[in-house]
Amino acid sequence: SSSESESNSSDASATSDSENESEDSSSSESDKEITQEYLDSLLEKARQSAAAAEAERNHSPLEEILTLDSVKQPPLPKLDPGELPASYLQLGEGRGEVGILVRDPEVEKVEMKLVQGVNVSSPPSPPELTKSGKRLTKREKKKLKKQTAGPDWFDMPALSEADLPRLHREVEALRLRNQLDPKRFYRKEEAEGKGIEGLPKYFAVGQIVATESPFGGSSADNLPPSQRKRTLLDELIDDAEAQRYAKKKFNELQSIRGAKGKNTLRAKQALRKPKW
Known part of the structure; x- marks a missing residue:
């Protein structure tokens, strides 16, 4: 029992010693925090961490920082343009004179390509448009193509049906040109005598341009309206x-018809009788 009491007393003394040591350490730490040197060290550490964070932020590639002081303006260009190509316009000496085109740069480019053996492809033709600006359909293109005889025939137009009766009379007069001049022979046309259906699909009527007579008066070529x-x-x-000539032909036809008309039978019989 004496040994147990001694051990208990030793344990109590040990615990009391540890408590005293902890109290001494806490008191020493509280004294250390309160000192000015400790506060200065903490402030210095905060400054260092702030500087490190700012440096890391400056070197970050995700952010762009504009520094206006370091921006340099581009240098001004030189006034000397260097060697220029030859001019393709020849300007007039006077103020009112118009410039003359000496050469065409586009034509020269094409000629250079031809000399070098490069096949020059013609630019694509622009699409045909209507009056409203829309593209033509295939049916409309076909209809437009039928309106003229094509560039090989100088785009001779196809006349409308309203003009056909008027032009039919003039075409028939041209086809009867055999009866106007007895000394000329014209080959007969296939469509002659077929009426309006015999007219060609594409044809045009020309107009004689009047010329001035040498004395200022009217002539056969220059008639007043x-x-x-x-x-x-x-x-x-x-x-x-x-x-x-028409009167002569008319009299010939009348004489032939008169020989076959009325009151001609007795004259024919008298001619048939013998003279003896």
Whole structure:
């Protein structure tokens, strides 16, 4: 029992010693925190950590920082343009004179490509558009193609049905040109005598350009509007030579018809009787 009491007393003394040591250490730490040197060290550590964070932020590639003081302006270009190509315009000396085109750069480029043996492809033609600006359909293109005879025939137009009766009379007058001049022979056309259906699909009527006569008056080629005829047939009827030849042919036809007409039978029988 004496040994147990001694051990208990030793344990109590040990615990009391440890408590005293902890109290001494806490008191020493509290004294250390309160000192000015400790506060200065903490402030220095905070400054170092802030500087390190700012340096890391400056070197980060995700952020762009504009420093206006370090921006340099680009240098001004030089006034000397160097060697320039030859001019393709020749300007006039006076103020009112118009410049003359000496050469065409686009043509020269094409010629250079041809000399070098490069196949020059023509630029694609622009699409055909209607009046409203829309592209033409295949049916509309086909209809437009039928309106003219094509560039090989100088885009001769196909006339409308309303003009066909008027032009039919003039075409028939041209086909009867055999009867106007007895000294000329014209081959007969296949469509002759078929009426309006025999007209060609594409044809055009020309106009004689009037020329000035040497004395300033009217001539056969230069008639005033009051003396001009409306159609080709009217001009042919008004021609004196054509009238004379037509009258001659009319009398010949009348004589042939008169020989076969009424009151000619007795004359024929009298001619058949013998003279003896």
